[in-house]
Amino acid sequence: MRIALKECVWESLGGDLFVITDPREVVTLADEEGQVAALFAALDRGPCTVPELRERLAEGGVALGEDDVHGAVAALDSLGLVEYEADRTLGDPALDARHFSNLAFFGTHSRLDRPRAEFVSRLRRSHVLVLGVGGGGSSVVQALAGLGVGRLTLVDRDEVEPRNFARQFLYHHADIGRSKVECAAEWVRAFDPEIEVRPVERWISGPDDLKDLLDGVDLVAGGLDGHPDANLWISDAAVGAGVPLVVGGITRSEVVYYSVSPGRSACVRCDWSDRPPADEASSGGFVERNRDRLALSNTLIGPLAMQIGSLVAYEALRYLTGFEEPRAAGAYIRLDLRDGLAPSRHPFTRDDACPVCPR
Numbered sequence: 291m292r293i294a295l296k297e298c299v300w301e302s303l304g305g306d307l308f309v310i311t312d313p314r315e316v317v318t319l320a321d322e323e324g325q326v327a328a329l330f331a332a333l334d335r336g337p338c339t340v341p342e343l344r345e346r347l348a349e350g351g352v353a354l355g356e357d358d359v360h361g362a363v364a365a366l367d368s369l370g371l372v373e374y375e376a377d378r379t380l381g382d383p384a385l386d387a388r389h390f391s392n393l394a395f396f397g398t399h400s401r402l403d404r405p406r407a408e409f410v411s412r413l414r415r416s417h418v419l420v421l422g423v424g425g426g427g428s429s430v431v432q433a434l435a436g437l438g439v440g441r442l443t444l445v446d447r448d449e450v451e452p453r454n455f456a457r458q459f460l461y462h463h464a465d466i467g468r469s470k471v472e473c474a475a476e477w478v479r480a481f482d483p484e485i486e487v488r489p490v491e492r493w494i495s496g497p498d499d500l501k502d503l504l505d506g507v508d509l510v511a512g513g514l515d516g517h518p519d520a521n522l523w524i525s526d527a528a529v530g531a532g533v534p535l536v537v538g539g540i541t542r543s544e545v546v547y548y549s550v551s552p553g554r555s556a557c558v559r560c561d562w563s564d565r566p567p568a569d570e571a572s573s574g575g576f577v578e579r580n581r582d583r584l585a586l587s588n589t590l591i592g593p594l595a596m597q598i599g600s601l602v603a604y605e606a607l608r609y610l611t612g613f614e615e616p617r618a619a620g621a622y623i624r625l626d627l628r629d630g631l632a633p634s635r636h637p638f639t640r641d642d643a644c645p646v647c648p649r
């Protein structure tokens with residue numbers, strides 16, 4: 291297998307070699323003898339096998355045994371600076387062009403044993419259930435489609451209305467009165483015919499309405515309005531099926547999202563049981579009693595809908611590819627609209643007696 295040097299810039303200075311792959315990050319390598327610089331120069335000539343790399347180094351006057359060259363390559367790999375040439379692309383020029391930026395993104399997270407192409411392939415094999423293709427859901431669908439998620443099941447029961455246009459950019463004027471999921475599915479097919487999309491027109495009135503939809507699904511994304519317990523049902527159904535869940539929404543002053551990693555993080559039911567009963571005569575009880583009335587007037591506008599969709603899709607990307615750990619597992623991430631969208635993290639209360647979480 292031929293080893294390739296990733297995009298980087300280096301310079302020898304004194305007894306050190308400075309390497310930059312990101313303007314925020316300089317790697318400094320001790321290089322009194324100039325051997326590390328010789329290694330970079332040898333790899334810079336183009337992808338090569340370990341024996342070829344050893345030959346190139348020898349040509350430059352650096353005589354190393356094969357084990358030493360393997361060790362040097364492993365050291366570069368631990369810094370994320372090399373990868374196998376064959377793993378950089380999907381092996382099909384049309385697909386490589388389609389996923390150009392996705393491959394570039396994963397290039398910063400790839401290692402010899404974690405190929406960048408595999409991240410994209412995982413997305414192409416993934417099946418995401420998107421609950422609600424309204425405010426946040428529209429943006430989630432667009433972001434997931436751009437990432438190349440291979441299968442999307444879209445659930446909603448609404449029709450396109452003029453008041454959707456401030457924030458739901460999947461729909462056009464000519465769609466007014468049509469089924470949202472049908473229009474959303476059309477958008478996905480037109481955007482990328484390789485994505486398999488299934489529209490489901492359904493009103494979710496309890497966890498049982500979700501059961502048949504979770505079969506073979508890798509992740510649930512979105513959120514449902516219309517009932518105060520809707521996001522509790524989704525969590526119960528997803529955790530019961532062992533499927534990760536990412537949900538986003540908005541209040542008057544915050545963009546909020548969270549995720550649930552079944553069996554690893556606390557779930558929504560865990561956190562729910564910690565809430566004071568709604569009839570408690572306290573100011574907290576007042577907020578609980580009136581929360582649904584506040585939610586009736588939806589203040590979501592385009593830039594914030596895109597913010598929610600983007601955060602939900604990015605967290606989904608963590609679950610689907612494992613490129614990094616989920617950041618919102620078992621926690622609300624609140625972005626404060628009164629403070630320039632500054633984020634804060636609020637972990638769920640874990641309930642050891644939770645009837646839904648697996649033990």
Ligand SMILES: [Zn+2]
Nearest residue numbers: 557560644647
């Ligand atoms: Zn739980």
